[in-house]
Each structure stands twice: as structure tokens, then as C-alpha cells.
Amino acid sequence: xxxxLGSLRTISIIGLFGVLGFSSAFASEPPASEEPGSVSVRMxxxxxxxxxxDPNSSQWDSVPGSEFNLAPQVHWPPRIQEVTVKSVxxxxxxxxxxxxILVEYDDPTEDAGDAAAxxxxxxxxxxxxxxxxxxxxxEGGPVNIWFWxxxxxxxxxxxxxxxxxxxTQPRQDVQGKGVWQNGTxxxxxxxxxxxxxxxxxxxxxxxxxxxAFAIWDGAIVDGLVKEKGGQKxxxxxxxxxxxxxxxxSIFGWVILGLALAAAFELxxxxxxxxxQSV
Amino acid sequence: xxxxxxxxxxILAGVFIFLKFLLPLFTAPLPASLIYLxxxxxxxxxxxxxxxxxxxxxxxxxxxxxxxxxQGQSGMGHMARLAVLVxxxxxxxxxxxxxxxxxxxxxxxxxxIHPAPPGEFVGLSxxxxxxxxxIMMGKGLYAAYCSPCHGANFDGxxxxxxxxxxxxxxFTDPGxxxxxxxxxxxxxxKKGGVGLPVEGMPWKSAMPRWEEELPEEFIWKxxxxxxxxxxxxxxxxxxxE
Numbered sequence: 001x002x003x004x005l006g007s008l009r010t011i012s013i014i015g016l017f018g019v020l021g022f023s024s025a026f027a028s029e030p031p032a033s034e035e036p037g038s039v040s041v042r043m044x045x046x047x048x049x050x051x052x053x054d055p056n057s058s059q060w061d062s063v064p065g066s067e068f069n070l071a072p073q074v075h076w077p078p079r080i081q082e083v084t085v086k087s088v089x090x091x092x093x094x095x096x097x098x099x100x101i102l103v104e105y106d107d108p109t110e111d112a113g114d115a116a117a118x119x120x121x122x123x124x125x126x127x128x129x130x131x132x133x134x135x136x137x138x139e140g141g142p143v144n145i146w147f148w149x150x151x152x153x154x155x156x157x158x159x160x161x162x163x164x165x166x167x168t169q170p171r172q173d174v175q176g177k178g179v180w181q182n183g184t185x186x187x188x189x190x191x192x193x194x195x196x197x198x199x200x201x202x203x204x205x206x207x208x209x210x211x212a213f214a215i216w217d218g219a220i221v222d223g224l225v226k227e228k229g230g231q232k233x234x235x236x237x238x239x240x241x242x243x244x245x246x247x248x249s250i251f252g253w254v255i256l257g258l259a260l261a262a263a264f265e266l267x268x269x270x271x272x273x274x275x276q277s278v
Numbered sequence: 279x280x281x282x283x284x285x286x287x288x289i290l291a292g293v294f295i296f297l298k299f300l301l302p303l304f305t306a307p308l309p310a311s312l313i314y315l316x317x318x319x320x321x322x323x324x325x326x327x328x329x330x331x332x333x334x335x336x337x338x339x340x341x342x343x344x345x346x347x348x349q350g351q352s353g354m355g356h357m358a359r360l361a362v363l364v365x366x367x368x369x370x371x372x373x374x375x376x377x378x379x380x381x382x383x384x385x386x387x388x389x390x391i392h393p394a395p396p397g398e399f400v401g402l403s404x405x406x407x408x409x410x411x412x413i414m415m416g417k418g419l420y421a422a423y424c425s426p427c428h429g430a431n432f433d434g435x436x437x438x439x440x441x442x443x444x445x446x447x448x449f450t451d452p453g454x455x456x457x458x459x460x461x462x463x464x465x466x467x468k469k470g471g472v473g474l475p476v477e478g479m480p481w482k483s484a485m486p487r488w489e490e491e492l493p494e495e496f497i498w499k500x501x502x503x504x505x506x507x508x509x510x511x512x513x514x515x516x517x518x519e
Contacts, residue, residue: 040384071441074426075471075484077491081426081437128472128481137396137475208384210480236443236482239384250378257374261367269363272347 038066043092055186084217113218120201148176206244416503449508
């Protein structure tokens with residue numbers, strides 16, 4: 001019996017170290033490097049205020065980003081065969097109340113028509129990435145578009161469910177700030193994680209949402225704006241998530257599991273020893 | 279005394295090796311869930327056989343009971359018992375963590391690449407003869423409307439291709455149009471990405487709905503041009519019979 005209890009004491013100590021090991025290994029520290037071949041944007045949780053007005057804030061340096069290729073918009077006319085911006089980098093942060101997404105891309109010239117947009121699915125129904133246009137075999141859902149333009153210097157909160165349905169929402173919840181420097185645009189979009197507008201995407205930490213990107217190079221070429229309206233660089237759907245807070249209650253359940261397993265062993269060993277000694 | 283346990287382990291290992299490695303030499307590989315099911319059935323059979331009588335029960339479980347009770351053990355036996363007693367709670371703890379920890383990965387996408395077309399497109403055949411003139415016209419239309427994404431060489435490497443997810447289809451790949459009937463291509467070209475059913479979710483296809491811009495004649499001839507340019511042949515009803 002003493003032998004059995006000694007073993008269980010050892011088990012408990014090792015189990016405790018195991019739990020501590022779990023805790024440290026899975027603490028929500030952001031990884032140090034950018035993700036190659038990104039499929040998602042992770043909005044990391046920060047304490048305090050977010051760099052919503054400063055695309056060059058050093059706070060962004062501590063956050064890893066993602067990069068997504070862009071394609072000319074060829075899905076519907078007016079098409080475009082060649083676009084200036086071939087890829088876009090994105091970083092995200094949130095503080096439990098508010099979120100900020102930094103979009104960064106190369107554009108050799110600063111023009112009034114330069115613009116950037118984020119698109120999100122809204123609600124439970126999936127939507128086609130092209131403005132949530134109508135699917136022929138099944139009903140899709142609407143999209144929420146955050147559109148920033150250099151000319152106005154602001155972001156506009158918009159909605160669409162199909163072509164020619166894009167409209168500015170009556171209630172505006174999105175802010176935007178862009179800075180062009182040395183051939184690079186950095187645009188920060190910010191908003192509350194949750195709003196009271198049913199036309200908006202609602203961000204719940206830990207929940208994956210779908211996001212797409214669009215960029216316009218507003219350079220004037222031969223007297224015409226190079227990219228405007230449907231002529232733009234686009235991505236299809238990728239994923240975005242506000243990273244959840246670490247849930248330490250899990251480790252309580254792990255300790256309970258360890259304790260129950262050890263108790264089960266104790267009962268079995270005792271029973272076997274009694275059975276043999278009888 | 280250890281005979282039944284070792285025999286049982288050998289039988290289980292044999293069943294696993296047969297299902298996992300030998301069977302796929304003759305037929306399609308079994309899914310892991312089915313292999314586990316067969317292993318569970320084999321284990322059940324071994325347990326039933328081993329517990330049919332008091333002597334067989336003692337032969338099978340006696341060594342296990344003596345090992346766990348620890349009486350009379352020393353040296354390696356003692357260490358092995360200790361290791362088992364330590365590992366079991368750790369395994370339970372790990373399993374608890376694994377089942378409760380939230381997934382860190384984006385949702386898996388189970389997109390069906392070639393979903394079934396609507397009934398109205400099944401069985402259609404190309405109404406235009408495969409003459410050199412029609413094929414040449416199809417290739418010209420392909421160059422104008424399709425090649426920016428699907429590539430001048432029909433290989434999915436058009437100038438716009440790097441930005442698309444999923445990438446444009448590579449028609450030279452035997453796994454694409456060579457597996458499909460012309461009617462299927464007619465549906466996909468005519469209706470585009472918005473024609474996809476639920477199985478095609480998430481709806482990322484940038485394929486235009488060409489019926490709004492091109493007459494059906496152009497679409498049929500583009501199909502001809504695609505097969506000819508990619509050196510592939512359409513799947514036909516005759517091959518399926």
C-alpha cells in the first residue's frame with residue numbers, strides 16, 4: 001500500500017509540472033515572425049488604447065502580419081487586366097472593446113483616387129466575395145465593406161448584397177486613417193468589435209470571420225484614373241479573427257482529470273492488493 | 279502466462295498492418311475511422327475469447343493484475359510499473375486539454391471542386407462540329423476572354439492567376455477538363471462562380487457568369503478550343519458505359 005501511495009505522490013508531482021508546462025507553452029504570446037502563405041489575419045489582444053490614428057505607431061511593430069496576393073478584378077465588367085498593387089499586408093489588434101486593422105501595400109505614387117477597402121461577410125449566411133452578389137442556386141448573405149479613400153481621408157461604412165446594391169450605411173461606425181510614405185500606403189481601419197447595426201459584421205473574440213481586400217491605384221494615366229469603381233485589385237475570401245483571451249479554466253479541468261485518473265489508479269491498486277492478500 | 283496477451287497484441291498488429299498497408303495494394307485505402315472500427319471489433323473478439331472461462335481469464339488478465347499490484351516486483355519491473363502509473367494520469371490530462379482547448383486554426387474548407395451541375399445541363403452535347411475553323415475560333419475567343427486567368431498555354435498560369443484563391447484551373451492537368459464532359463464545362467462557363475451550389479462553398483470562384491456577355495455559340499467553341507489547346511479530350515457517355 002505504501003508503495004502504491006508513493007507512486008501516486010510521484011504521479012501528482014509530475015502531473016503538476018505537466019500542467020505548469022501546458023500553461024507556459026500555450027500562453028497567448030504572438031509568434032515572432034510573419035506567416036508565409038497566409039490564410040488569415042489574427043487581431044492580437046493589446047492592453048489599453050490602440051494605434052487607431054497612427055499607421056506608423058511602434059505598436060504595430062510588435063504584431064506579426066499576414067500577406068495576401070491580389071488579382072485584377074475580372075469577375076464582372078468593367079474588368080481590368082493589370083493592376084498596380086499585387087499584394088497586401090495586414091495586421092490586426094484589439095483590446096476587447098475596439099479593433100484596428102492595418103493594411104499596407106506598395107503604390108509608387110500618392111494620388112487623390114487611391115483607395116483601400118475591407119469586406120466582411122455579415123450574419124450566418126455565406127456570401128459571394130464579389131459584393132455578396134446573388135448566387136443562382138442558393139440564397140447568400142450580405143457583406144459589410146469598409147472603404148477608405150485618400151481624397152476624403154475617411155473610411156465609410158457600406159453594405160451590399162449583389163451588384164448595384166452598394167450603399168453607404170445610415171449609421172457610420174468605421175474610422176480610417178491613411179499615410180503614404182516612400183511608395184507605401186499604410187491605412188488603419190478601426191471600429192468597435194461589436195456594434196448595434198445589423199448591417200455590420202460583429203466580431204466576437206475567438207470566432208473566425210471571412211475577410212477580403214480591394215485596392216485602387218488612383219494614378220492619372222493619359223488623363224484617366226487608372227483604377228476606379230470595378231477596376232481594382234481584389235482578393236477572394238480569407239479568414240480573420242480577434243484572438244481570444246487565454247482561458248485558464250481549462251487547466252483547472254486538466255488538474256481535475258489528472259486527480260481523477262490518479263484516484264482511479266489508487267482504487268485499482270488497493271483492490272488488487274487486497275484481492276491477492278486474501 | 280503471457281501467451282494470450284502477446285497473441286492478442288500480435289493479432290491486433292496483424293489486422294492493422296493488413297488494413298493499413300496490404301489492402302491498399304489491391305483496392306482503395308480505407309479511411310482511418312473504418313480501420314479503427316475494425317480494430318475495435320478485433321479487440322472485442324480477443325476479449326470475448328479471453329474471458330470465456332475462468333482459466334482463460336486468469337491466463338489473460340492475471341499478468342496484468344500482478345503487474346499493477348506491484349507485489350514481488352523489483353528492478354525493471356518496478357520501474358515499468360511506475361512508468362505506467364505515471365503515464366496514465368498524464369495521458370488523461372493531455373486528452374482533457376486536447377478536447378477543451380479552442381482550435382487555433384481557421385475552419386477547414388470542404389469545397390467540392392467539381393459539384394454536380396443542375397439537371398438542365400446534364401447530357402448536353404456540343405452542337406458545333408469540331409472543324410479546324412471552329413477550333414481556331416474557339417482558341418481566339420479563349421485568348422480574348424479566358425487566357426488572362428487560365429493562361430495562354432491553357433495551364434492556369436495567366437497573368438492574373440497569382441492573385442486567385444483557388445487558382446484558375448490548369449486544363450493541361452489530366453485531373454481537370456479531361457475528367458469532365460463538355461456539358462459540364464458549358465455549365466461552369468455559362469453560369470460562372472455564382473452558379474455554384476452549396477457544395478461549392480466558400481464561394482471564392484472569380485469565374486465570370488459569361489452567359490451575360492457571350493452567346494452560347496461562343497461558349498461551345500471556347501470549349502473546343504480549350505480541349506484542343508490543352509491536348510485533352512472530353513469525357514464522353516460512351517466511356518462511362
